[in-house]
Amino acid sequence: MSEYQYYEFRSLDRPLTKKQMDELRDYSSRAHISSDSFVNQPAILA
Numbered sequence: 001m002s003e004y005q006y007y008e009f010r011s012l013d014r015p016l017t018k019k020q021m022d023e024l025r026d027y028s029s030r031a032h033i034s035s036d037s038f039v040n041q042p043a044i045l046a
Contacts, residue, residue: 004042011036 015035024033031040
């Protein structure tokens with residue numbers, strides 16, 4: 001059995017800057033990152 005970590009957050013006060021989104025990219029190359037959210041879903045293995 002594998003273990004994974006799931007991360008998700010929403011930016012409520014203000015949109016993330018390009019620099020902040022680039023910094024988040026360092027945490028995950030597969031995450032969906034936008035100016036108001038970060039969602040890191042694990043790959044589904046068949």
